[in-house]
Amino acid sequence: MTLSTTATPADLAPRRPASARPRRALGLAVCALAVVVAVVCSLAFGSRVVGWSDVVSGVLHPDDSIAQAAVASRVPRTLLGLLVGAALGLAGSVMQGLTRNPLADPALLGVSSGASLFVVLGMAWVGLTTLTQHIWVAFLGAAVASLLVYAIGSMGREGATPLKLALAGAATSAALLSAVSMVLLTRTDVLDTFRFWQVGSIGRASYSDIGQVVPFLVVGAVLAVGCARGMDAIALGDEVATGLGQRVGLVRAVGGVAAVLLCGASVAIAGPIGFVGLVVPHLARAFTGPSHRWLLPYAAALGAALLLAADVVGRVVARPQEVEVGIVTAVLGAPVFIAIIRRQKVREL
Amino acid sequence: MRSALLRAPRPIRFAAVAAAAALALTACSSGTDDAATPAGTAGGTTTAASDAFPVTITSTFGDTTIESKPERVATVNWGNHDVPIALGVVPVGIQKSTYGDDDTDGVLPWTFAALEELGATGDALPVLFDETDGIPFESVNNTEPDVILAAYSGLTKEQFDTLSGIAPTVSYPKYAWGTSWQDMALIDGRALGLEAEAQALVDDVNAQIADALAARPDVAGKTFAYGWIDPSAATTVSLYSPLDARVQLVTDLGLEVAPSVTALAGETEEFYISLSAERVDELADVDVLVTYGDDSTLATLQADPLYGKIPAVQRGSVVVMPNDGPLSAATSGPTVLSIPWVLDEYLDKFEAAAKKVG
Numbered sequence: 001m002t003l004s005t006t007a008t009p010a011d012l013a014p015r016r017p018a019s020a021r022p023r024r025a026l027g028l029a030v031c032a033l034a035v036v037v038a039v040v041c042s043l044a045f046g047s048r049v050v051g052w053s054d055v056v057s058g059v060l061h062p063d064d065s066i067a068q069a070a071v072a073s074r075v076p077r078t079l080l081g082l083l084v085g086a087a088l089g090l091a092g093s094v095m096q097g098l099t100r101n102p103l104a105d106p107a108l109l110g111v112s113s114g115a116s117l118f119v120v121l122g123m124a125w126v127g128l129t130t131l132t133q134h135i136w137v138a139f140l141g142a143a144v145a146s147l148l149v150y151a152i153g154s155m156g157r158e159g160a161t162p163l164k165l166a167l168a169g170a171a172t173s174a175a176l177l178s179a180v181s182m183v184l185l186t187r188t189d190v191l192d193t194f195r196f197w198q199v200g201s202i203g204r205a206s207y208s209d210i211g212q213v214v215p216f217l218v219v220g221a222v223l224a225v226g227c228a229r230g231m232d233a234i235a236l237g238d239e240v241a242t243g244l245g246q247r248v249g250l251v252r253a254v255g256g257v258a259a260v261l262l263c264g265a266s267v268a269i270a271g272p273i274g275f276v277g278l279v280v281p282h283l284a285r286a287f288t289g290p291s292h293r294w295l296l297p298y299a300a301a302l303g304a305a306l307l308l309a310a311d312v313v314g315r316v317v318a319r320p321q322e323v324e325v326g327i328v329t330a331v332l333g334a335p336v337f338i339a340i341i342r343r344q345k346v347r348e349l
Numbered sequence: 350m351r352s353a354l355l356r357a358p359r360p361i362r363f364a365a366v367a368a369a370a371a372l373a374l375t376a377c378s379s380g381t382d383d384a385a386t387p388a389g390t391a392g393g394t395t396t397a398a399s400d401a402f403p404v405t406i407t408s409t410f411g412d413t414t415i416e417s418k419p420e421r422v423a424t425v426n427w428g429n430h431d432v433p434i435a436l437g438v439v440p441v442g443i444q445k446s447t448y449g450d451d452d453t454d455g456v457l458p459w460t461f462a463a464l465e466e467l468g469a470t471g472d473a474l475p476v477l478f479d480e481t482d483g484i485p486f487e488s489v490n491n492t493e494p495d496v497i498l499a500a501y502s503g504l505t506k507e508q509f510d511t512l513s514g515i516a517p518t519v520s521y522p523k524y525a526w527g528t529s530w531q532d533m534a535l536i537d538g539r540a541l542g543l544e545a546e547a548q549a550l551v552d553d554v555n556a557q558i559a560d561a562l563a564a565r566p567d568v569a570g571k572t573f574a575y576g577w578i579d580p581s582a583a584t585t586v587s588l589y590s591p592l593d594a595r596v597q598l599v600t601d602l603g604l605e606v607a608p609s610v611t612a613l614a615g616e617t618e619e620f621y622i623s624l625s626a627e628r629v630d631e632l633a634d635v636d637v638l639v640t641y642g643d644d645s646t647l648a649t650l651q652a653d654p655l656y657g658k659i660p661a662v663q664r665g666s667v668v669v670m671p672n673d674g675p676l677s678a679a680t681s682g683p684t685v686l687s688i689p690w691v692l693d694e695y696l697d698k699f700e701a702a703a704k705k706v707g
Contacts (some may be wrong), residue, residue, distance in 0.1 A: 048625070203584030
């Protein structure tokens with residue numbers, strides 16, 4: 001290593017204005033407020049227009065009216081939106097941090113499609129039917145796809161550049177999704193079960209479904225936070241990180257497991273929802289700078305708020321129908337995706 | 350995918366596979382013994398006067414002229430083959446059935462029975478076009494057809510043009526998947542120079558329906574909604590619009606589309622409309638609710654805090670069609686052959702539901 005023996009992480013970290021800490025704390029409060037507003041909107045607005053008294057009663061002790069039943073049905077939906085949004089925000093941050101790739105996103109890097117394919121195969125060939133079974137095959141598929149994309153993207157002398165990873169992800173994603181189609185075309189019975197996965201949706205979630213994924217999301221979140229310091233170091237380059245005493249391989253492995261848990265569980269319950277994992281870390285970094293210890297809580301909060309907001313939009317724009325949240329995030333996320341590419345010229349983080 | 354269209358119109362999926370949808374709809378028909386269907390019409394083939402040609406048929410894509418009586422008849426998309434087969438004409442190629450075909454031979458039972466009567470099974474079986482992945486134009490071309498029938502279909506302009514390059518092609522009059530079984534029979538029949546015979550066929554099926562209805566007085570006059578409701582997976586329900594062929598069949602059975610459904614459908618040219626689960630109380634005027642599912646479906650709907658608010662669900666006046674299998678295939682894409690095959694069983698379900706209406 002070329003580092004001087006006196007270098008410390010603090011010396012190497014980018015200098016920040018002295019006011020950074022209060023500003024970031026304030027920003028976190030703003031994020032929390034955004035989550036609260038999103039939760040209130042998610043409970044209050046939907047295809048059915050209800051009064052505020054119905055909203056309150058519907059959440060606390062719904063009576064027999066359809067208005068309050070409608071509000072009551074929005075409660076688990078909101079809860080799931082919070083969980084999945086936070087998980088995707090975290091997963092996107094971890095994937096971007098580990099790969100130093102500003103375009104990393106569970107959907108863009110093929111992780112979601114890997115999970116989807118394995119679930120379809122599990123339904124078609126093994127006859128899996130329960131959510132618990134789906135979660136495990138989704139994990140397996142997410143892991144296989146991640147390793148595949150990373151292996152392909154790392155080929156060649158210069159290693160895993162952002163562009164190569166994004167290309168490998170897009171190509172792998174396309175291949176996996178056509179495999180999904182291949183299975184579904186011959187098995188219309190599976191298509192029925194699989195239908196709602198094709199676009200991400202957080203509607204109609206039951207508490208028992210949510211309860212089943214929560215443990216995985218919690219473990220994934222804890223592992224992600226545990227990697228924060230390691231990812232800060234990796235952001236400086238693998239050699240520097242190693243010089244700082246970080247075990248780069250271990251951080252990548254634990255972070256990879258965190259991303260797979262967060263993505264796999266999200267996909268298993270809500271289907272592939274794109275762009276949240278991509279957009280949220282960029283949004284969060286504008287407040288926090290590159291420090292992952294700040295970035296991760298921001299990303300979780302913003303992810304939750306963004307997903308809920310997108311879901312609310314999907315509910316109100318198409319009355320009396322609804323638009324699945326996966327469609328809304330794609331519509332909202334695509335321009336951001338283009339903006340990131342244009343602004344950053346796909347440079348490494 | 351196409352097959353699933355028949356019963357599961359989710360907007361998103363459909364947009365993506367709309368073109369493909371056409372494929373799935375392969376009906377087959379094989380008359381059962383109870384129906385007089387093939388008997389009255391078997392001799393019809395030879396009676397067609399050659400002065401019926403040239404015949405011009407106007408469809409949504411323009412005029413199709415058939416110069417002389419077709420000898421080699423190919424049919425694509427759901428159910429069109431039932432018309433020539435019912436008229437005693439064995440097609441050279443028909444759509445392979447993938448939805449509702451419980452014995453996986455690619456031919457639905459009523460079609461198979463009718464082909465059997467014509468001696469057209471085994472080696473004589475028509476070529477089966479596998480439309481799972483789009484119409485296989487090369488296979489269609491290889492059958493060297495004189496005419497291609499698709500009066501009930503979802504052909505795109507592009508598909509129509511390609512098929513028309515092979516042989517004169519008969520498409521749907523106005524709406525994709527919106528041709529009634531009667532119109533399918535009459536239009537496809539006219540292309541064969543057998544319009545009078547086709548009309549006789551329709552009259553015969555109508556008479557069978559009238560007889561069956563007379564035996565079930567509770568059915569007539571009830572309002573209905575025909576939907577695709579999956580409480581576990583979706584926040585919206587799909588309702589088949591009044592132009593859908595399966596809805597038209599139910600109106601032929603003496604029921605009326607509920608005013609709420611008509612209002613929701615408005616001027617739509619789609620075969621289904623969607624409604625958020627939060628607004629299912631708009632279906633309060635529905636006497637009989639028809640949906641796809643299994644033995645647990647009604648209980649699941651009744652236990653659901655939103656769907657349980659629909660009066661038809663509360664009182665159990667719900668017809669649950671099996672998720673797959675010939676029964677659903679016969680009624681979601683009805684034909685002159687499939688209706689006689691399914692009529693009694695279908696009406697029994699409606700009668701049971703209608704008896705629960707106050």
